[in-house]
Amino acid sequence: MTNQELTKLIGKIQDPTAKLPLAETGGLKSVFINPEGVCEVVVLLMNKDRDERAVKIAITKLLKQDLEIPGVKIEVEEFPKGPAPYKYLGIASGKGGVGKSTVTVNLAKALNKIGIKTGIVDADVYGASVPFLLDIKKEPVMGDENEMMIPLRGQNIEVMSTEFFMPDDTPLMWRGPMLNKMLTYFFNGVRWEEDTKLVLIDLPPGTGDIALDINKFAPKSDMLIVTTPNIAASKIAVKAGLGAMQIGHEVIGVVENMSYYYNYANDQKDFIFGSGGGEEVAKKLGAQLLSQIPINFEKTEKQYEDEYIKLANEVKRIMDL
Numbered sequence: 602m603t604n605q606e607l608t609k610l611i612g613k614i615q616d617p618t619a620k621l622p623l624a625e626t627g628g629l630k631s632v633f634i635n636p637e638g639v640c641e642v643v644v645l646l647m648n649k650d651r652d653e654r655a656v657k658i659a660i661t662k663l664l665k666q667d668l669e670i671p672g673v674k675i676e677v678e679e680f681p682k683g684p685a686p687y688k689y690l691g692i693a694s695g696k697g698g699v700g701k702s703t704v705t706v707n708l709a710k711a712l713n714k715i716g717i718k719t720g721i722v723d724a725d726v727y728g729a730s731v732p733f734l735l736d737i738k739k740e741p742v743m744g745d746e747n748e749m750m751i752p753l754r755g756q757n758i759e760v761m762s763t764e765f766f767m768p769d770d771t772p773l774m775w776r777g778p779m780l781n782k783m784l785t786y787f788f789n790g791v792r793w794e795e796d797t798k799l800v801l802i803d804l805p806p807g808t809g810d811i812a813l814d815i816n817k818f819a820p821k822s823d824m825l826i827v828t829t830p831n832i833a834a835s836k837i838a839v840k841a842g843l844g845a846m847q848i849g850h851e852v853i854g855v856v857e858n859m860s861y862y863y864n865y866a867n868d869q870k871d872f873i874f875g876s877g878g879g880e881e882v883a884k885k886l887g888a889q890l891l892s893q894i895p896i897n898f899e900k901t902e903k904q905y906e907d908e909y910i911k912l913a914n915e916v917k918r919i920m921d922l
């Protein structure tokens with residue numbers, strides 16, 4: 602038995618309070634077979650008082666009875682701040698270039714403005730743009746005393762991005778496999794600022810497999826679907842939404858981006874990219890069209906920001922933040 606194999610098996614044991622396996626709560630702090638052959642395990646639980654006994658019994662049974670390891674030493678500690686106090690919201694679109702990253706960043710800004718502290722996981726390994734949008738300079742990510750990573754910060758928003766760990770010249774074909782490894786840490790090993798209520802996940806474009814990856818790391822994350830007003834383009838957004846729903850994510854709503862050009866000269870909305878895409882996606886997913894975001898240009902900055910504040914309030918209400 603290697604440490605890695607042991608870690609995998611013990612990681613399947615549930616934290617009864619979190620109702621999740623230790624591998625997912627990040628509660629398996631260490632597994633180590635000492636020179637005398639004793640397996641030393643350190644576990645972090647959401648509620649030590651209540652669950653210590655049950656978890657010790659489960660681990661002892663696994664190690665002694667099932668795996669026949671003679672010596673076992675289990676230490677149980679409690680997570681410093683109890684269960685993760687924040688929720689996750691994935692931003693998905695299916696199609697690239699519709700404005701996922703833009704929506705992620707502006708929604709985070711608006712949520713922070715209305716008092717909902719929000720961080721961002723930039724999971725787009727093929728085209729991380731969140732650090733760029735928030736002017737974050739790439740620098741080494743530090744850990745705290747519990748080896749939790751401390752996010753970098755731009756415009757007062759905390760961000761963990763695949764880009765912080767990717768050597769600049771990593772070939773595209775290597776990036777995919779690296780994503781999986783990184784995401785494990787992004788969802789278990791980050792110390793978000795205290796009172797963070799929500800973490801937005803900027804997902805890579807695509808429908809099936811990526812949604813599945815996220816499911817593994819943040820199985821309870823809700824989803825927000827971004828589309829454009831063009832009906833033809835909305836098909837793939839529907840596909841992304843249905844894929845996410847199939848594996849158990851709740852789609853909290855649809856955002857139609859680049860919906861119209863706000864003509865400030867006559868106070869009219871010009872639907873220059875067609876219309877109906879957002880409604881169509883919402884209808885097909887049985888979700889609400891939460892927002893129609895105008896095309897942003899300098900003279901309409903106010904309309905643009907107001908629309909995001911409205912969206913932030915909707916997200917706050919629906920997710921009960």
Ligand SMILES: Nc1ncnc2c1ncn2[C@@H]1O[C@H](COP(=O)(O)OP(=O)(O)OP(=O)(O)O)[C@@H](O)[C@H]1O
Nearest residue numbers: 696697698699700701702703728806859895896897
């Ligand atoms: N409402 C808007 N008004 C004007 N420009 C916009 C708007 N939304 C997005 N854009 C622009 O469209 C381009 C694509 O946006 P963005 O990078 O956010 O899309 P994406 O879906 O994240 O793309 P990718 O699939 O490459 O990750 C960017 O140049 C962005 O500035």
Ligand SMILES: [Mg+2]
Nearest residue numbers: 701702725730
């Ligand atoms: Mg993007």
